[in-house]
Amino acid sequence: MYRLTGLLTIVVLLASCSSEEPQEHVQEAQELTVYTHRHYEADQELFAQFEKEHNVKLNVVNASADELMNKMKSEGELCPADVLITVDAGRLQRATDQGLLQPTSNPAIEAIVPSHLRDAQGHWFALTKRARAIAYNASNTTLPEGLAIEDLAAPAWKGKILVRSSENIYNQSLLASLIIHHGRDSALSWAQGVVANMAREPKGNDRDQMKALYAGEGELAIVNSYYLGKLVQSEDSLEAEVGKAITLYFPNQDGHGAHVNISGIGVAKHAPNAELAQTFIAHLLSVPSQEVFSSANFEYPVNSNATVDPLLASWGSFKEDDVSIAALGAHNKEAVLVFDEAQWK
């Protein structure tokens, strides 16, 4: 056993040496380091494509945005990261505030991303959109016309609402939008109202909310749109069944529009390869890439020329809340505090 572990150590050391070797060889060639919170198969596909098309080696570091930001901060000017990808605007805004991102001015990118979906100075850009919508089971529930997310705080919904924990960034982003629209106090009473209306304690992810909905634990669930797509396409027959039974409802169509959160990207402050980083961003925003995001991950493309996946299209088009994403980021922390005050787990 000793000899074996000793041998293994040597092998590890050798392996680690050899894994560094190719890096030295391609030093002349291009190298790009991506810090990303996204861990979807679709991304890996797009990354591989980029490597091939541009003869670049991608180093991908996968962890939560907060961990990545902490890493960037500690590494400072030696940070190898070229870009940071998150699944929310709040983190990108925080990274901007902490000076971890650099402004980018690239007309091609700016032409694709609408101004409310990017930072004014170009610190970050949205890659995809997800709608925070209401899921319900049309076979036994009808939702009133013109339902707004604000209405869910009304006593009429007592014991009927399924929603995940406030730790989740999509909920934080939603509440941030309500703070922007109505101010802190009414956002707080909304959150308190929803807590009082919850069918059960928040637990699990958005998929779990829809499964509980299907099982009749509640009448409606607040979920992100792309989770429904994943359910419909699930290999698990029961999940697929849940997916088929559930209908998506986009709230606030008569008012400010349904809340939309984004997944976005920014160029790192000390990016060794800032120019290549822009090429990379452009690659991810290109029509084919955007269509991959849409078809493989059921996200709404940011590039208006990209075709929306048929499944997404079948849910209908809707009016988006066009509150500035940057403002959402700025109000994120406040949203967390309000959630805690409302005792939203």
Added chain:
Amino acid sequence: MKHSGSKNRTHVKNTHYGWTAATIGLLLVLIVPVLSIVANIWNGPGESWDHIVTYLLPSYSYNTLLLILGSGIAATVLGVFPAYIVSTREFAGSKVLEWLLVLPLAVPNYITAYAYAGFFENGGSLHRAFDIYIDMMNTPGLIVVLATSLYPYVYLSARTFFSESIQSQLQASRLLGYNGWQTFRKVALPLARPAIAAGLLLVLMEVVSDYGASHYFGVQTFSTAIFRSWFSLGEPQTALFLSAILCVLVLLLIAGERTIRGRKKFSFRHSTLRTHAKLHKGWSALISVAVCGVPVVAGFFLPVGQMLWWALTHGISVESDLISATVQSVLIAASASVIAIAAALCVVFFTRWSANKTVNTLSKAALLGYSLPAVVIAVGIMTATIGPEKEIVLWLRSNGFPDANFFINNSLLGLLFAYVVRFLAVSYGPIEAAEQRQGDTLAKVSRTLGYANVATAVKVQIPILKRSALVAGLLVFVDVMKELPITLMTRPFGWDTLAVRVFQLTTEGEWQRAALPALAIVLAGLVPVVILSRRND
């Protein structure tokens, strides 16, 4: 050690200072990440502190307390009764159950949590088969998950004690007319308290540091408060302050265990002659099988079965990246084990040679890493090392090495260092215990024969500790295989372990696809776990 000659004494004292310095140096390296966190007590919390104290801490601390009590009691029950039964009774399947009971060690908490949710919850396997479901994703459910996956620590410690230390006491009690249950209450339990406490300490440290399972179940614990203030509120300052408080809490737990252990020091002769009296049959055997079988089923077969079912519905196909992830996981875990053994040996021997009480107490601080949420450790290491490392790299770059780069952070070195900091407690435990058992007679003999400290250790003591070191290494191996947060954060480019793959798939709810790598973790962990339980026989 007592020395009579004053000349001799001065000489020895000098050596002591040397070893004291060496111990402190080694400890500093090992506890720097923890220290860099504890130091934050003096920095105070960030601006949201009042908010956290008002809205989060009361309920989060309450939940943590419930978890400590609940899983502590449950793990003790699940561990101690089977340990007693397998060390005192023979019944059909007792030999097999004896080592099956250790298996849950190979299943990570977070996988057990996923599997329990997937089995009991609405839409889960139970629901599909019998149209009933049980709410698992709450505090009682989490207690069940933590207790069933962690009880083997108590079981192992209690079983070793029952079957190797007090066999003759147990038999004497039977001869004096006490039946099995009376013997358990009057002899086994009172004597085994320290052994149980030692196992329980490991359980509680894991409970306190758990994040994956409680996060998924939506139970908010002290760890949640750390993550929430850091990630959701963006206040690392507050998070570190809370971690520091957690360190203090764990120190209290350790102190509690020490008082239980230290009050009366019994030494037992090694007596392993078990009874082979009666093959229990009928009800008596059935009860034994049930008491020993429930933990095994709950902690191993249920989660593994659920994973298997998921894997089968997904269709088992072994892809090359699964193989490479397995190979990488095993390589990393094996190297970490070797280093952790070496570190533990150094701490144990340096401490002994320094023969300094304060240093001895201080050395326990090196065990704190096990109780902190792993992410905090990863950050602690980064905070502590990156400053100096940056200076070195910059200096190198301006002095003829333009390609110089980080060599601790983002490298295998850093990853292995983080594992050792985290799991030192695991390797230290068995080695220290064995060293204590060994006593210093042999060392004294060897020194009278003219061998110095180091030579004595290398030639005499370490060879004797070989078995315990192997046990320690295997435990670390299993833990590293299961480890997630540190790996996620500090692994170098291209090193995707199995745990990382499971995480990536489960965060998006892809249970079916995560099942195969999860099973691979269990499988790789099973090998050492089985060796461990065999070795004890």
Added chain:
Amino acid sequence: MLEINAISHRYTEEPVLDEVSLSLEGGRIGCILGPSGCGKTTLLRCIAGFEQISAGEIRAGATLLSSNSMHMSAEERRIGMVFQDYALLPHLTAQQNVSFALHRQPKRDARLLAMKFLKLVGLAEFAARYPHELSGGQQQRVALARALAPEPRLLLMDEPFSNLDASLRQDLGQEIRQLLTQLGTTALVAMHDHHDAFALADDVGVLRGGRMLQWDSAYRLYHRPADRFIADFVGKGVWLEGRVRGENLVETELGTMSGRMEEPLTEGTSVDVLLRPDDVVHDDDSLMKAEVISKQFKGSEFLYELKTVSGATLLSSVPSHHNHPVGEAIGIRLETDHIVVFARQ
């Protein structure tokens, strides 16, 4: 009282006990003598009820304890045992350890009885001490008191002297013998030293490789061993070649010896004769001389190793006032009541 009838015990295929029989009358002290690994501990454990037997019977008086189809559990046997490691409970005082055995009595009676037994073993003033505060000999006595207190029908002792030093053994052996006789306790003791065994036991058996070679009174075992192994095992001695010269007569190089023989052998048979050190008596007047090769001072006597003129080596124990230097020839005489002879193979 104790009847063991051809019992066998096996863990695997190799039997640990092979058709062992013995019988011990009430009030007598028996001893199982044998080298380590001979099966004596296993025999005790079978009697105590810790091991099951595969054949034969164990009875205590009229009560059947074990057979191949029946096994009374240990706690029902009313058998006391003193374990080799004493098995005291370290968290209880000496008195509590003894009271522990008296759980069928009311608490107060148990305390008084415990004191009585501690007094019997001479430990009254140590009643409040914990085991680790007692010496090895004292722990041994506590263990004895605990085993005797419930008035067992049979007392088993496993290597009672193995952890004690020699000076202590002699005294303790005598004390235990007195105590057991006084209480009328039937006891069976496992030992490996024949001195201890003869000092303590009425009946002695020699166990080798799981077989009982001889079960007999101590006297007969010493003087009429059933085979060479026993003869060697139960005491020192040398073997001389000889030839049978009629009933109770054997001719050796030292002359013709007379004495009772166990089995009559036909005249002319080549035999080995055992001469114990006490068979060879020092006599200055004797014509037979032997040279002192070496000597061991044993206090009251010397053990001389002697060489006869014909070259044979003898052992002789001689009162220690006869101090002869090595090399001196001294007079010896044979004094044999019994002749232990075995036909030469």
